[in-house]
Amino acid sequence: MKFMEGVNKMFDRIGVIGSGSGGRAIAGMVANKGYKVTLGYRTKRKVATIKKRKTLEVCGALEKDVKLESVTNNVQNLVENSNIILIVVPANAHDAVIDQIAPYLVDGQIVLLNPGRTWGAINAYNRLKQLRPNLEIFIGETQTLLYTCRAIDDRGVHILKVKDEVDCCFYPESDNILMEDIISEMLPTLNIIDDIRQTSLNNIGSIVHPATVLLNSGAISRQQEFLFYSEGMTRAVVNVLEAIDEERCTVIKRAGLESKSLLQWLGDVYGCYEDNLFDAFRNVSCYADIKAPPKLEMRYVLEDVPTGLVPLASLGDYYGINTPNIDSIIQLASCMFNRDFMNLGRTIDRIGVPEEILHHHIIPDLASYFTEAMFS
Amino acid sequence: MKFMEGVNKMFDRIGVIGSGSGGRAIAGMVANKGYKVTLGYRTKRKVATIKKRKTLEVCGALEKDVKLESVTNNVQNLVENSNIILIVVPANAHDAVIDQIAPYLVDGQIVLLNPGRTWGAINAYNRLKQLRPNLEIFIGETQTLLYTCRAIDDRGVHILKVKDEVDCCFYPESDNILMEDIISEMLPTLNIIDDIRQTSLNNIGSIVHPATVLLNSGAISRQQEFLFYSEGMTRAVVNVLEAIDEERCTVIKRAGLESKSLLQWLGDVYGCYEDNLFDAFRNVSCYADIKAPPKLEMRYVLEDVPTGLVPLASLGDYYGINTPNIDSIIQLASCMFNRDFMNLGRTIDRIGVPEEILHHHIIPDLASYFTEAMFS
Numbered sequence: 001m002k003f004m005e006g007v008n009k010m011f012d013r014i015g016v017i018g019s020g021s022g023g024r025a026i027a028g029m030v031a032n033k034g035y036k037v038t039l040g041y042r043t044k045r046k047v048a049t050i051k052k053r054k055t056l057e058v059c060g061a062l063e064k065d066v067k068l069e070s071v072t073n074n075v076q077n078l079v080e081n082s083n084i085i086l087i088v089v090p091a092n093a094h095d096a097v098i099d100q101i102a103p104y105l106v107d108g109q110i111v112l113l114n115p116g117r118t119w120g121a122i123n124a125y126n127r128l129k130q131l132r133p134n135l136e137i138f139i140g141e142t143q144t145l146l147y148t149c150r151a152i153d154d155r156g157v158h159i160l161k162v163k164d165e166v167d168c169c170f171y172p173e174s175d176n177i178l179m180e181d182i183i184s185e186m187l188p189t190l191n192i193i194d195d196i197r198q199t200s201l202n203n204i205g206s207i208v209h210p211a212t213v214l215l216n217s218g219a220i221s222r223q224q225e226f227l228f229y230s231e232g233m234t235r236a237v238v239n240v241l242e243a244i245d246e247e248r249c250t251v252i253k254r255a256g257l258e259s260k261s262l263l264q265w266l267g268d269v270y271g272c273y274e275d276n277l278f279d280a281f282r283n284v285s286c287y288a289d290i291k292a293p294p295k296l297e298m299r300y301v302l303e304d305v306p307t308g309l310v311p312l313a314s315l316g317d318y319y320g321i322n323t324p325n326i327d328s329i330i331q332l333a334s335c336m337f338n339r340d341f342m343n344l345g346r347t348i349d350r351i352g353v354p355e356e357i358l359h360h361h362i363i364p365d366l367a368s369y370f371t372e373a374m375f376s
Numbered sequence: 377m378k379f380m381e382g383v384n385k386m387f388d389r390i391g392v393i394g395s396g397s398g399g400r401a402i403a404g405m406v407a408n409k410g411y412k413v414t415l416g417y418r419t420k421r422k423v424a425t426i427k428k429r430k431t432l433e434v435c436g437a438l439e440k441d442v443k444l445e446s447v448t449n450n451v452q453n454l455v456e457n458s459n460i461i462l463i464v465v466p467a468n469a470h471d472a473v474i475d476q477i478a479p480y481l482v483d484g485q486i487v488l489l490n491p492g493r494t495w496g497a498i499n500a501y502n503r504l505k506q507l508r509p510n511l512e513i514f515i516g517e518t519q520t521l522l523y524t525c526r527a528i529d530d531r532g533v534h535i536l537k538v539k540d541e542v543d544c545c546f547y548p549e550s551d552n553i554l555m556e557d558i559i560s561e562m563l564p565t566l567n568i569i570d571d572i573r574q575t576s577l578n579n580i581g582s583i584v585h586p587a588t589v590l591l592n593s594g595a596i597s598r599q600q601e602f603l604f605y606s607e608g609m610t611r612a613v614v615n616v617l618e619a620i621d622e623e624r625c626t627v628i629k630r631a632g633l634e635s636k637s638l639l640q641w642l643g644d645v646y647g648c649y650e651d652n653l654f655d656a657f658r659n660v661s662c663y664a665d666i667k668a669p670p671k672l673e674m675r676y677v678l679e680d681v682p683t684g685l686v687p688l689a690s691l692g693d694y695y696g697i698n699t700p701n702i703d704s705i706i707q708l709a710s711c712m713f714n715r716d717f718m719n720l721g722r723t724i725d726r727i728g729v730p731e732e733i734l735h736h737h738i739i740p741d742l743a744s745y746f747t748e749a750m751f752s
Binding site: 328332 | 592597607611612613615616672700703705707708711712713714
C-alpha cells in the first residue's frame with residue numbers, strides 16, 4: 001500500500017488538452033485536489049481571462065477560484081510538464097491531438113481520453129504504435145464526460161452535476177490494474193471496468209443526436225428556435241431514434257454484451273421511467289432547457305456520426321447484421337455536410353479493432369498478469 | 377378524317393374520379409368544351425356547393441361557372457356513364473381506385489391516369505388484367521398534372537396556369553395511335569409520346585418533395601411556418617436533392633434515355649436559369665409563395681415515396697446502380713411513417729414491368745400495327 005501511494009504521488013502533474021466546458025471542469029476539479037494542472041487551449045480569445053489570471057472560476061458543484069499551474073497553447077510544454085494527459089476534445093479531433101502530442105510523449109505517461117467515444121483508446125493506441133513503435137505509455141478512455149457543465153465566458157465553468165459513476169477502461173485491458181489507484185485518486189467517480197467494449201459501445205449521444213439534428217436541419221439552418229429534446233424529438237423523430245437504438249442493441253447483443261435500451265438508460269441515468277421514448281424525452285429534467293444548436297456544423301453530427309454511428313454500422317457489417325436506419329443517417333449526413341463519414345470514421349478496419357475483441361472476447365486473467373508483471 | 381371525327385364524338389362522356397384541385401380543373405376545362413362530365417368525389421362536405429348546384433366555379437385561366445352532368449360518390453354510376461375515365465387522385469390511391477372501378481368497366485373505355493407517376497399505366501394495366509382478364513380497354517398516363525391550380529372551398533377551382541405541353545402515353549404504347557385524336561380533342565395540351573418510360577421516369581416531384589419534408593420534419597410537426605422552396609431548401613437540403621437527382625439521372629441514362637438534371641428542368645419548365653440549385657429554387661416565381669405543408673402525413677411523402685423513389689431505387693437495383701441517398705430517404709420515411717414503403721411501393725417486381733421496357737426497349741412499328749389492326 002505504501003508503495004502504491006508513493007507511485008501515485010509521482011503522478012501529480014496533469015495536462016488537460018481542451019479548454020471547452022469539459023476541459024475546464026476536469027481541470028478545476030483536479031487542480032482543487034492539489035494536482036498541478038496545465039490547461040491547453042487552441043483559441044486564446046476564448047480563455048483570455050483564465051490565461052491572464054492563471055485561475056479558473058468554478059461554480060456549481062464546486063464554488064471556488066482554482067489556481068492553475070499554466071495555461072498554454074504549446075503542446076510540447078504541456079506534454080513535457082505532465083505525467084497524466086487528459087484529452088477533453090470532441091472525438092473527431094482525437095487523431096489530430098494524438099499526432100500533435102506523439103513526438104513529446106515519454107515512457108510511463110498516462111493518456112486518458114475523456115470521453116473516448118467508440119474505440120477511442122484502441123484508435124489512439126494503434127495510432128501511437130505506428131508513430132512511436134517503441135513508446136510504452138498507458139492509454140485509456142472514459143465512457144462519457146464526468147460532469148454536466150457549461151463554460152462561463154473566458155473565465156470559468158459552471159459544473160451543474162458531477163455524474164455519480166462513469167466507466168473507464170485502459171487498452172489493453174490488462175493495464176487497468178496498474179492504473180486503478182492512480183485514476184481513482186485523481187478522479188474518484190471513475191469506475192474502472194475490464195471490458196473496453198463497455199466504454200466504447202454505450203455511446204448514447206450518437207444514437208440520439210445526429211438523427212434529431214438531421215430531421216430538424218431545416219429549422220436549425222433557418223435559426224427557428226426549439227428545445228432540442230422536448231420539441232425536437234417529435235413523434236416521427238422518435239420513431240427513427242427507436243429504430244436506431246434497436247439496431248444498436250442487436251449489434252451489442254451479438255457482441256455478447258448486455259444491451260440496455262435507450263428507454264431503460266434514461267430511467268437508470270436520469271430516474272425518468274416512462275413506457276415510451278416520446279414521453280421520456282419530455283420528462284428528463286436535465287434536458288428541459290437544452291436548446292437546439294444554433295448551427296448544423298457542430299459536434300452532434302461532426303463528432304457523433306464518425307465516432308459513434310460509423311463504428312456501429314461497421315460492427316453490424318462485421319457480424320452480418322443490417323443497420324439500415326444507422327446507415328441512412330450516415331449517408332444523409334455525409335451528403336449534407338459534404339464529408340465521407342463512412343471513410344473518415346471509425347470503422348473496424350480503419351481503427352484496427354482486434355479480432356479477439358470483436359469475436360471471442362477473453363478477459364485476461366488480470367491477477368496472474370499482475371503478479372507476473374510485478375515479479376518478473 | 378370523317379371516320380375519326382365520328383369516333384371521337386362517341387367519346388363525349390367523361391368521368392373524373394377525384395375532386396381535389398386537379399380533378400376540378402380538368403372537369404371544368406373539358407365540361408367547358410361541351411363534354412358531359414360526371415365528377416366523382418369521396419367526401420361530400422368538400423364538394424357540397426358544387427354538388428348542390430351541379431356547377432363548378434372556375435376562375436383564372438378560365439372565368440366561368442361550368443355546368444356538370446352529375447356529381448356523385450357512386451363509382452358504378454360514374455363508370456357506366458362515361459366513355460373516358462380520368463383518374464385524378466394521388467398515385468398511392470390508384471390501386472384502390474382501379475379495384476373500385478374494375479367490376480363496371482366495359483370494352484372500349486379509356487382510362488387515363490392524371491398523372492400516373494412512375495409506372496402508373498403499367499400498374500393499372502397489369503392489375504386489371506388480373507381482375508378482368510378478358511377486358512379490352514385503353515389505359516394511359518400523363519407525366520404530370522395539366523394545370524397549376526388550387527381548389528376554392530367547396531365551390532370551385534382557381535386555375536393559375538395551363539401547362540404548355542404535358543407528355544402522355546398509353547400502355548401498351550401501340551395503343552397511342554388509336555388514342556391520339558381522341559385525347560388531343562379533349563385535352564389539347566397533352567402531347568402523345570411513344571415511350572412510357574418518359575412519362576414514368578421524369579417524376580420530378582419525387583426528387584424534390586420527400587427529402588425536403590423529412591429534413592424539415594421537425595419544423596412541420598411543430599407547425600413552425602416556412603416557405604417550402606425558398607426557405608425549406610437550405611444548403612444542406614439542396615446537397616441531398618442534388619445527390620438524389622444525380623442518382624436518378626444515372627439510372628435514367630442506364631435505361632438508354634436522355635436525362636435532364638433538375639437544374640436544367642427548372643430552366644426549361646420555369647425559365648429559371650441559374651448555375652446552382654440553391655439559387656434556382658429561390659428564383660422560380662411559381663414557387664415563391666408555396667408554404668410548407670401543415671402536417672407530415674401528406675402526398676409529398678405518402679405519394680412520392682412509394683410511386684416515385686421506390687421505383688427508381690428498384691430500377692437502380694435492377695441495373696446494378698447504387699442509389700444510397702434515395703434508399704436512405706425511403707428507409708427513414710418508412711420508419712417515420714411506420715410504413716414499409718419499399719414493399720408497398722412500385723418496385724419492378726410488384727408492378728410487373730416487362731423486361732423489354734427495362735432492358736431492350738423496342739418501339740413497335742406503329743404504322744404497320746395500325747394498318748393491321750384496321751384491316752384485319
